[in-house]
Amino acid sequence: DSGVTQTPKHLITATGQRVTLRCSPRSGDLSVYWYQQSLDQGLQFLIQYYNGEERAKGNILERFSAQQFPDLHSELNLSSLELGDSALYFCASSVGGSEGSYEQYFGPGTRLTVT
Amino acid sequence: QKEVEQDPGPLSVPEGAIVSLNCTYSNSAFQYFMWYRQYSRKGPELLMYTYSSGNKEDGRFTAQVDKSSKYISLFIRDSQPSDSATYLCAMRRTSYDKVIFGPGTSLSVIP
Numbered sequence: 001d002s003g004v005t006q007t008p009k010h011l012i013t014a015t016g017q018r019v020t021l022r023c024s025p026r027s028g029d030l031s032v033y034w035y036q037q038s039l040d041q042g043l044q045f046l047i048q049y050y051n052g053e054e055r056a057k058g059n060i061l062e063r064f065s066a067q068q069f070p071d072l073h074s075e076l077n078l079s080s081l082e083l084g085d086s087a088l089y090f091c092a093s094s095v096g097g098s099e100g101s102y103e104q105y106f107g108p109g110t111r112l113t114v115t
Numbered sequence: 116q117k118e119v120e121q122d123p124g125p126l127s128v129p130e131g132a133i134v135s136l137n138c139t140y141s142n143s144a145f146q147y148f149m150w151y152r153q154y155s156r157k158g159p160e161l162l163m164y165t166y167s168s169g170n171k172e173d174g175r176f177t178a179q180v181d182k183s184s185k186y187i188s189l190f191i192r193d194s195q196p197s198d199s200a201t202y203l204c205a206m207r208r209t210s211y212d213k214v215i216f217g218p219g220t221s222l223s224v225i226p
Binding site (some may be wrong): 002004033042043044045048055056058088090092103104105106107108109111 | 151156157158159160161164203211212213214215217218219
């Protein structure tokens with residue numbers, strides 16, 4: 001158990017809908033990262049937050065957004081869902097941000113299925 | 116050309132064998148190299164971390180980095196069925212840069 005929690009574990013929804021994925025980092029970790037893992041694309045970095053502020057952006061679609069709250073939990077919002085958004089979504093956390101934190105601890109993931 | 120390439124396997128070995136997993140990369144700016152293990156439907160777990168070139172050993176695992184060849188390796192000695200998983204290499208340019216993952220190699224260790 002990495003100490004990172006994600007809810008829900010599974011999500012099935014229809015095209016065009018909007019969903020919210022939630023992540024609670026390990027106690028003491030200030031950085032939260034979101035990743036998407038699909039069979040054909042592998043593990044893709046989406047976005048990083050550090051202590052409530054956006055720190056880095058990867059290949060995140062405009063239909064997706066995220067935020068980190070004062071209690072450091074984070075939410076990833078996916079809207080206007082398409083079939084191709086079906087994937088595993090992982091959250092990871094680490095202690096630091098700009099000063100470097102190579103150890104990212106991953107949560108168990110949320111499996112999203114868009115039908 | 117992808118930034119990080121990895122043979123997807125699957126790789127099947129008998130219990131007790133030495134396993135060699137490899138990644139190549141194209142960006143010479145990468146300095147931090149990691150190996151993650153991912154069991155089916157679980158989150159990746161950090162196994163090894165190395166900075167720049169050289170070797171690092173931790174128990175049955177040894178990570179090697181050859182920056183001149185843009186090639187990294189993970190060796191697993193005395194492989195066990197519990198090592199059956201997908202192994203992802205990962206790297207970043209600086210300690211605070213985004214992490215780029217390889218596509219992963221699926222490993223099966225047969226009892």
